[in-house]
Amino acid sequence: MRVQVAIVGGGVGGTLIANRLRHLLHGDARHETNITVYDAHGIHTYQPGWLYVPFARQDPEKLLRPEARLLQQGITLLSGHAGNVQRILPAEKRLLTADGELHGFDYLVLATGSRNAPEDVPGFAEGADHFYSEEASRRLQEKLAHFAGGRIITGVASVPYRCPPAPLEFTFMLEADLRERGLREQTELHYVFPINRPFPIQPVSDFVAPLLEERGITVHTFFNVEAIDPARRIVSSMEGEELPYDLLVLAPPHKGQDVIAASGLGDRDGWIPTDRATLRVKGYEEANIFAVGDATDLPVSKSGSAAHYQGHVVAETIAADVQHRPLQHQYHGRVACFLETGHGQATFLWFDYEHPPKPPKPRRLWHLEKAALNTFYWQLIPPARI
Amino acid sequence: MSSVTITREIDARGSYCPGPLMELIRGLKTAAEGEVIAVISSDPGSKTDIPLWVEKSGNELLTVEPLADGAARFIVRKHLRK
Ligand SMILES: Cc1cc2nc3c(=O)[nH]c(=O)nc-3n(C[C@H](O)[C@H](O)[C@H](O)COP(=O)(O)OP(=O)(O)OC[C@H]3O[C@@H](n4cnc5c(N)ncnc54)[C@H](O)[C@@H]3O)c2cc1C
Numbered sequence: 364m365r366v367q368v369a370i371v372g373g374g375v376g377g378t379l380i381a382n383r384l385r386h387l388l389h390g391d392a393r394h395e396t397n398i399t400v401y402d403a404h405g406i407h408t409y410q411p412g413w414l415y416v417p418f419a420r421q422d423p424e425k426l427l428r429p430e431a432r433l434l435q436q437g438i439t440l441l442s443g444h445a446g447n448v449q450r451i452l453p454a455e456k457r458l459l460t461a462d463g464e465l466h467g468f469d470y471l472v473l474a475t476g477s478r479n480a481p482e483d484v485p486g487f488a489e490g491a492d493h494f495y496s497e498e499a500s501r502r503l504q505e506k507l508a509h510f511a512g513g514r515i516i517t518g519v520a521s522v523p524y525r526c527p528p529a530p531l532e533f534t535f536m537l538e539a540d541l542r543e544r545g546l547r548e549q550t551e552l553h554y555v556f557p558i559n560r561p562f563p564i565q566p567v568s569d570f571v572a573p574l575l576e577e578r579g580i581t582v583h584t585f586f587n588v589e590a591i592d593p594a595r596r597i598v599s600s601m602e603g604e605e606l607p608y609d610l611l612v613l614a615p616p617h618k619g620q621d622v623i624a625a626s627g628l629g630d631r632d633g634w635i636p637t638d639r640a641t642l643r644v645k646g647y648e649e650a651n652i653f654a655v656g657d658a659t660d661l662p663v664s665k666s667g668s669a670a671h672y673q674g675h676v677v678a679e680t681i682a683a684d685v686q687h688r689p690l691q692h693q694y695h696g697r698v699a700c701f702l703e704t705g706h707g708q709a710t711f712l713w714f715d716y717e718h719p720p721k722p723p724k725p726r727r728l729w730h731l732e733k734a735a736l737n738t739f740y741w742q743l744i745p746p747a748r749i
Numbered sequence: 750m751s752s753v754t755i756t757r758e759i760d761a762r763g764s765y766c767p768g769p770l771m772e773l774i775r776g777l778k779t780a781a782e783g784e785v786i787a788v789i790s791s792d793p794g795s796k797t798d799i800p801l802w803v804e805k806s807g808n809e810l811l812t813v814e815p816l817a818d819g820a821a822r823f824i825v826r827k828h829l830r831k
Contacts, residue, residue, distance in 0.1 A: 521778065522771045559798055563768040585805050587774060589830075601830060602805050631779040639760070662764035662772050696763050716763025 366396045366685055369458060369468035371448050371622075373402030373430040373440065375744060376656035376670035377474035380678045381438050383747035387682035396685055398438045401460065405430050405442025408497070409740050411667065414529055416500035417507050418540050423497045433745040448475075451626040453647050470651045470681050473628070473635055473644065474674075475620040477525060477657040477665060483616035484520050486591030490598075491611045494533065495525065506610065507540070512549025513609030516598060518556050520588040521616035525657060525665045528702040528712075530554075530614050531562060531571065535705030537612075538578045552579065553606060555586035555598070555613075564712065567702065567722050574704055588613065617665070619658055634660035639716070640693045642677055651684070653677045664698050671744055672697045678747070701733035709733050753811060755787045755824065756780070762791040762820050770798045773825065777808060780827040785811065791820040799823050806830070 368384065370377045381400050388396055407430045415421035431440050440446070447461040451473070457465050479495050481487040494500040517534045524530075534554050541547045554561065554575065560568035561575060561582050575582055587601040591611065598613075599605045619633025628635055628644065636645040637659040644652045655677055656670030663669045676692045683690040696716030703709045709729035714720035723729070736743075743749050759776050761769035769790035776786045790799070796813070803810045809826040816822055 522775045523767060527766050557774055558768070558770045559801055563766045563771060565794060585802055587778075587806070603807075603830060632775075662759070662761040662767070662769075664766045698766065712766070714765045719765050 367468045368396060368398045368470045368681060369466060370398065370400045370472045370474060372474035372476055373400045373407060374474060374476050375667040376674045377472065378407060378430065378433050378745040379671060379674040379747045380472055380474065382435050382745065383675060383678035384682055385435050385438055386747065387678060388685065392686045400434060400438060400440050401446040401448050402430055402440065402442050403447040405440065405446065407433055407745065412737060413494045413497065413500040414533060417494050417503040418536060419504055423501060428741060448622050451622065451628060453650055453652055472677055473654040473658055474656050475623060475658045477617045478620055480616045480618040484588055484591060486593050487520060487615060490591035490593030491613050493613060493615050495615055503612065510610060512546055514551045514607065515610045515612065516553045516555060516606060516608040517612045518554050520613040522557055523665055524614040524617050527563060527664050528700065532703040533612065534580060535703060538580060539705045553581045553583060555583045557587045559584045564720050570724065623658065630660055636660050641691055642673055642694050663696055666698055666700055668700050669698045701729055703730060703733065753785050755785050758787040760789045762789055768792065769795045770802055773799060773823065777825065777827050782827060782829045784827045785824060787822055787824045789816065789820055789822050795821065
């Protein structure tokens with residue numbers, strides 16, 4: 364009997380797992396294991412690049428590659444209707460795709476990522492802009508190109524959201540961009556954030572707060588967006604504050620994918636309850652069902668970095684099991700990422716469940732490393748070279 | 750605490766980013782009026798951050814229980830702002 368490994372989602376986590384697993388299987392195990400990646404689009408997107416699109420510093424077309432080209436030979440890709448998973452039936456160990464086919468599995472990896480849920484905040488769709496999709500970041504590029512001064516509010520609409528540093532990075536880049544275009548004097552900048560400091564990590568906040576002040580950006584903390592009034596151009600918070608705006612750029616509300624909720628596998632927002640160490644889906648520990656990346660409810664940042672480290676753990680665990688030397692590898696909560704502070708500088712954040720981040724002062728070096736990762740992502744991460 | 754039913758518990762031990770307060774906000778967002786949820790934090794900063802936000806947002810901190818491993822369990826009741 365051949366072993367069926369089903370990976371749902373050909374994003375950062377799913378692609379890395381497929382390639383890494385194939386690499387870790389040897390001899391008969393390699394020949395007798397079918398690895399199938401199901402992806403609704405068949406196109407892989409490097410999402411971090413969307414951050415630069417509003418400033419016309421990135422061509423969004425260059426952030427896309429056919430998923431088929433990123434998978435090693437011997438891995439099956441199903442995409443379009445054939446790869447769009449509609450229902451997961453964990454008890455039967457089968458999944459249903461949009462073309463009506465049922466596919467059996469022995470191992471299942473859920474790597475479906477997250478989706479933007481503007482409908483969660485009244486007025487968001489009409490009143491706010493963002494850079495969390497190709498379409499939205501293109502639209503924002505248009506708006507910024509025609510912006511002639513006024514009051515801009517940036518920040519976060521709701522938690523959780525992808526890549527915690529991104530809204531802050533956007534704010535710093537926006538300030539620099541307005542300055543370069545001679546529009547800084549005519550523009551008031553405000554940054555809103557859900558908790559009592561501008562960034563979750565205290566030492567990062569400690570050096571970011573003076574930078575925001577230096578650049579004349581007013582910070583509104585404890586601001587959890589409740590509603591947006593597009594007609595009056597006012598954003599209001601759960602905490603009872605109201606702010607007027609001319610341009611509002613917020614990380615949108617996020618949710619898990621519909622297939623997770625439809626299959627009864629998610630919490631109220633569609634995030635998959637996942638064991639923080641084994642990455643097995645809670646309630647299905649014996650069934651070899653794993654979840655990685657943005658799709659999970661883990662208390663780590665929704666980042667490609669977390670998906671990458673988690674992907675290695677799941678690939679190693681499945682490879683060991685298939686080759687009859689079962690060993691549960693553990694995820695220790697590791698995340699590593701950069702935070703751009705503008706003016707060609709960045710800092711580097713590295714932490715896990717046991718080790719708090721100790722960010723170095725912003726330097727040019729980290730900025731160059733982030734730029735290098737943006738360029739070499741395709742050669743490094745999907746093929747699981749690191 | 751015998752009359753209180755906790756409908757959801759979030760283990761945010763070792764969460765530095767987004768961190769325990771963001772996890773609590775995430776949990777309360779989808780809770781109904783009067784629902785009680787718990788968040789476990791190993792971050793010493795939570796002892797000030799969480800009570801501050803709970804007060805500011807009009808929710809209610811019922812109790813903070815110290816745990817054996819040095820972490821703390823914050824039990825919060827959701828109130829919709831009037
Ligand atoms: C503006 C921005 C900046 C960012 N910057 C950074 C950064 O600097 N560093 C960092 O680490 N992270 C960053 N991220 C976050 C990072 O891109 C995501 O966290 C990462 O892509 C998550 O990987 P994933 O594998 O969990 O999901 P994804 O990469 O989102 O992949 C999910 C895949 O699942 C597929 N799918 C969904 N539903 C189905 C279905 N029903 N059937 C079949 N397929 C399905 C989708 O088509 C998609 O291909 C950024 C994100 C944004 C938006």
